[in-house]
Amino acid sequence: MNSVLLSTRNLHRSFGGVHAVKDVSFLVPAGAIKAVIGPNGAGKTTLFNLIAGTLTPHQGQVIFRDKPITGRKPHTVAALGIARTFQTTKLFPHMTVLENVMMGRHTRTRSGFLAGMLNAPWTWREHRQTETKARAILDELGLAAHTNETACNLPFGRQRLVEFARALATEPSLLLLDEPAAGLNIYETQELSQLILKIRDTGVTCLVVEHDMSLVMNISDEVVVLDQGQKIAEGPPAAIQRNPEVIRVYLGNDHA
Amino acid sequence: MRLRIYYPVLATAALIVALHLVLASADATYYMTQVTMSAYYALVVIGLCLLMGYAGQASLGHAGFFAIGGYTSAVLTTFNLTPYSKTPLIAQCQSLGLTMQWKDLYGAEILSFTPWVAFGAALLLTGLIALVIGASVIRLKGHYLAMATLGFGLIVYRIALGTPVLGRADGVSNVPPFHLLGSLQVNGRAPFRVQNYYIAWIVVLIAMVLALNLVHSRVGRALRSIHENEEAAHSLGVNTYRYKLAVFILSAIFAAIGGVLLTHYNGSIGPSEATVMKSVRYVAIVAVGGMANLWGAMVMGILLNFLSLRGVFGSYDDTVFGGILIVMMLFAPQGLLRVPRLRALTARLSRRSHA
Amino acid sequence: MNLPQVVQYGLSGVTVGSIYAIVAIGFNIIYSCTGIINFAQGEFLIVGAMTAISLSHFVPLPVAIAGAVLLTTLLGGLIEIVFIRPVKNASVLRLIVITIGLSIVIREAMLHLWDETVRSLPYFTGTAVSTVTILGAHVSLQVFWVLGVSAVIVTALTLFFRFTLTGRAMRACADDRMAARLCGINDRRMVTLSFMLSAGIGALAGCVISPVTQTQYDMGAPLAIKGFTVAIIGGLGNSMGAVAAGLFLGLLEALVTSQSSAYKEAVSIVVLLLILVLRPSGLFARSDVSALRTA
Numbered sequence: 001m002n003s004v005l006l007s008t009r010n011l012h013r014s015f016g017g018v019h020a021v022k023d024v025s026f027l028v029p030a031g032a033i034k035a036v037i038g039p040n041g042a043g044k045t046t047l048f049n050l051i052a053g054t055l056t057p058h059q060g061q062v063i064f065r066d067k068p069i070t071g072r073k074p075h076t077v078a079a080l081g082i083a084r085t086f087q088t089t090k091l092f093p094h095m096t097v098l099e100n101v102m103m104g105r106h107t108r109t110r111s112g113f114l115a116g117m118l119n120a121p122w123t124w125r126e127h128r129q130t131e132t133k134a135r136a137i138l139d140e141l142g143l144a145a146h147t148n149e150t151a152c153n154l155p156f157g158r159q160r161l162v163e164f165a166r167a168l169a170t171e172p173s174l175l176l177l178d179e180p181a182a183g184l185n186i187y188e189t190q191e192l193s194q195l196i197l198k199i200r201d202t203g204v205t206c207l208v209v210e211h212d213m214s215l216v217m218n219i220s221d222e223v224v225v226l227d228q229g230q231k232i233a234e235g236p237p238a239a240i241q242r243n244p245e246v247i248r249v250y251l252g253n254d255h256a
Numbered sequence: 257m258r259l260r261i262y263y264p265v266l267a268t269a270a271l272i273v274a275l276h277l278v279l280a281s282a283d284a285t286y287y288m289t290q291v292t293m294s295a296y297y298a299l300v301v302i303g304l305c306l307l308m309g310y311a312g313q314a315s316l317g318h319a320g321f322f323a324i325g326g327y328t329s330a331v332l333t334t335f336n337l338t339p340y341s342k343t344p345l346i347a348q349c350q351s352l353g354l355t356m357q358w359k360d361l362y363g364a365e366i367l368s369f370t371p372w373v374a375f376g377a378a379l380l381l382t383g384l385i386a387l388v389i390g391a392s393v394i395r396l397k398g399h400y401l402a403m404a405t406l407g408f409g410l411i412v413y414r415i416a417l418g419t420p421v422l423g424r425a426d427g428v429s430n431v432p433p434f435h436l437l438g439s440l441q442v443n444g445r446a447p448f449r450v451q452n453y454y455i456a457w458i459v460v461l462i463a464m465v466l467a468l469n470l471v472h473s474r475v476g477r478a479l480r481s482i483h484e485n486e487e488a489a490h491s492l493g494v495n496t497y498r499y500k501l502a503v504f505i506l507s508a509i510f511a512a513i514g515g516v517l518l519t520h521y522n523g524s525i526g527p528s529e530a531t532v533m534k535s536v537r538y539v540a541i542v543a544v545g546g547m548a549n550l551w552g553a554m555v556m557g558i559l560l561n562f563l564s565l566r567g568v569f570g571s572y573d574d575t576v577f578g579g580i581l582i583v584m585m586l587f588a589p590q591g592l593l594r595v596p597r598l599r600a601l602t603a604r605l606s607r608r609s610h611a
Numbered sequence: 612m613n614l615p616q617v618v619q620y621g622l623s624g625v626t627v628g629s630i631y632a633i634v635a636i637g638f639n640i641i642y643s644c645t646g647i648i649n650f651a652q653g654e655f656l657i658v659g660a661m662t663a664i665s666l667s668h669f670v671p672l673p674v675a676i677a678g679a680v681l682l683t684t685l686l687g688g689l690i691e692i693v694f695i696r697p698v699k700n701a702s703v704l705r706l707i708v709i710t711i712g713l714s715i716v717i718r719e720a721m722l723h724l725w726d727e728t729v730r731s732l733p734y735f736t737g738t739a740v741s742t743v744t745i746l747g748a749h750v751s752l753q754v755f756w757v758l759g760v761s762a763v764i765v766t767a768l769t770l771f772f773r774f775t776l777t778g779r780a781m782r783a784c785a786d787d788r789m790a791a792r793l794c795g796i797n798d799r800r801m802v803t804l805s806f807m808l809s810a811g812i813g814a815l816a817g818c819v820i821s822p823v824t825q826t827q828y829d830m831g832a833p834l835a836i837k838g839f840t841v842a843i844i845g846g847l848g849n850s851m852g853a854v855a856a857g858l859f860l861g862l863l864e865a866l867v868t869s870q871s872s873a874y875k876e877a878v879s880i881v882v883l884l885l886i887l888v889l890r891p892s893g894l895f896a897r898s899d900v901s902a903l904r905t906a
Binding site for chain 2: 075079084086090091093094095099102103104107115117130166
């Protein structure tokens with residue numbers, strides 16, 4: 001399990017003179033949980049956007065499974081097996097929880113316009129499978145009770161979980177989690193940590209942007225630290241905790 | 257997909273037959289003419305509902321597509337090829353059965369393309385234009401998309417109004433009936449009234465079935481997801497650009513079909529079918545029927561067009577539709593049939609669950 | 612073309628161009644303050660002109676014009692209060708549809724109040740044939756009125772927005788409504804004011820152009836489209852850009868008309884489509900024109 005699933009090489013992206021991401025290179029080994037930390041404005045979400053295809057890097061490359069995916073559009077990246085969650089939950093508010101998760105199956109299903117309009121028989125099986133798989137995931141994550149509820153009516157923590165479920169429904173090889181613990185209390189964060197570990201154990205590699213140090217230190221195999229768009233450190237959590245530069249810029253002395 | 261979604265289709269079919277019987281017994285079958293015309297206008301509304309309600313894209317120029325369909329068919333079936341009948345191309349068309357010989361209202365001998373050929377050409381042309389226009393404007397948001405489609409509609413209107421071949425302000429008339437199958441023909445004259453009533457409704461019901469199927473399919477779900485949160489949809493593998501473009505083209509083709517059939521029914525088409533007011537009217541109807549409510553759109557399409565055609569609104573016709581827009585957007589942006597009290601009524605007709 | 616013709620067409624272009632610019636500025640004022648594109652903008656010009664025409668039967672011309680501007684200004688405020696303010700959390704689509712509905716209803720109301728006769732205000736100075744000769748071309752005196760009034764409007768607005776408290780409050784609203792509210796600015800009143808201001812300048816423009824182009828109940832929509840085109844070219848919210856863009860479109864139309872009058876109406880539409888597709892942020896793009904395009 002030591003092959004490299006994702007690597008970035010010299011990624012650059014600026015916005016009108018501000019270097020949001022500057023010469024960032026790092027590796028994500030397959031099967032690992034890797035955390036990306038750093039102060040606000042360090043470029044973490046921009047980094048995710050560059051990997052997921054929402055933004056195109058001005059320089060540098062993103063390599064996934066040994067193939068360059070730099071500048072590919074988000075839907076292509078999703079089809080390749082990279083799923084993501086967002087810093088602010090982006091559910092489909094007026095669709096039910098089940099429908100939200102079923103949307104996650106989009107890349108794994110095929111029926112198109114013509115088949116849809118004609119209600120071709122082969123689409124029935126696909127639809128049943130989609131629904132079954134979605135329900136299974138909801139079950140696993142303890143969301144079964146909310147299956148037919150409208151997404152925007154759920155409490156915040158549950159909404160985040162639904163977004164998780166939706167991302168998992170895509171059967172990704174790489175899961176990008178953007179501040180999954182934001183807004184969660186201690187217990188929810190612990191549950192989240194367990195969940196991420198469980199997911200990793202099913203073979204999904206996780207790249208996690210987080211501010212919550214307990215989560216980062218407890219579950220990550222490796223940590224990358226960004227500050228002002230640049231990588232200032234990379235390594236196992238224990239080493240990062242002791243890194244003086246990281247402490248100065250971000251952690252403060254409480255975590256040393 | 258649950259069969260439940262087809263129950264309203266059966267109900268509507270029954271209502272259609274019932275209406276026929278009622279009108280026949282009251283010796284008032286002449287109402288059928290306006291119902292037939294309204295049905296063809298409803299086709300535009302159904303397509304627009306898919307575009308606006310499900311994919312969430314505005315279009316203030318859909319009358320343009322209706323007109324492109326209608327005019328193409330009109331011109332191809334009335335343009336006299338007799339002077340060219342000796343040229344190799346036309347002779348070839350003749351031998352392939354693509355042309356027909358007929359006598360127009362004034363007794364002149366006309367050699368023109370058959371309505372089926374014209375129909376095919378109209379759809380092809382509309383599809384191409386929709387592709388070009390759509391590809392250019394589908395990336396625009398909100399106001400810009402609305403304005404761009406408005407501009408498109410205006411251009412079509414100007415072209416219809418100003419081009420000699422298209423009859424300028426008089427439009428194209430003398431359009432022959434459209435022979436469909438055997439003795440079935442799209443023809444507005446009295447003897448064919450009942451037949452055409454059913455033809456129109458069958459076309460509308462087929463369109464509804466296709467639209468319903470689409471909405472309840474994987475694609476329909478993807479479209480709704482685009483409308484709800486485009487960025488999330490994109491991150492889940494939905495090629496948002498392509499989907500929006502596809503719905504745009506599909507809705508344009510629905511409109512064009514309405515245009516072709518109505519043109520053959522009326523025997524003519526004029527620039528008034530391409531005006532901004534017509535486009536606005538279609539938008540108003542979708543708004544009233546319920547943005548994402550296909551049945552609502554269809555019902556309102558038939559109803560409001562029927563009333564308008566019967567002259568019920570008198571000289572306030574445009575005002576009514578303008579007023580509808582304002583009132584709907586102020587008080588019931590989800591459409592009349594979503595207002596809670598009416599919810600019970602419509603619950604039996606069409607369930608809201610789309611999964 | 613010889614020199615007099617160039618001057619003729621050129622001045623004609625600049626004249627209508629400045630009216631387009633005023634319409635565009637009207638769009639800009641409301642857009643900057645609220646993010647709404649007011650499709651009914653063109654109707655303000657016609658309402659203003661028609662009202663002035665009716666009033667001019669009873670009172671002297673300047674009073675009629677002043678009265679018309681006042682009434683139209685009030686109409687603008689009324690529209691905002693009744694139709695725009697109550698709409699909470701409106702999606703852009705919803706607001707577009709409302710203003711379209713408004714433009715139709717206003718137009719139809721004008722039809723029923725004033726019928727479809729073409730009317731016009733009398734020339735402000737002199738008559739239809741009073742002209743001044745410039746470089747061989749006969750230029751109507753009204754042209755100078757149009758240019759003068761437009762210049763005054765633009766200057767007055769610039770001064771208003773830059774130096775008066777209310778003007779600056781409106782700009783604050785346009786920049787960041789929430790922040791403005793937190794500073795104690797009554798943002799809802801500013802929105803109403805923006806509508807009133809747009810309506811007022813529209814009415815004035817409508818009056819001053821009336822002798823030249825005549826006024827008919829349904830001229831509002833084409834004006835709105837051209838004004839919108841100009842607003843986009845100049846960059847939405849950029850009033851100096853609107854002036855430049857207005858002159859550009861006016862001159863372009865004059866150029867096309869000089870060759871063939873059949874395509875005059877098509878010019879603005881083609882330009883609109885081109886600019887929307889190629890450069891929706893306008894020719895004089897400022898840094899913050901986000902949200903114009905989707906993924």
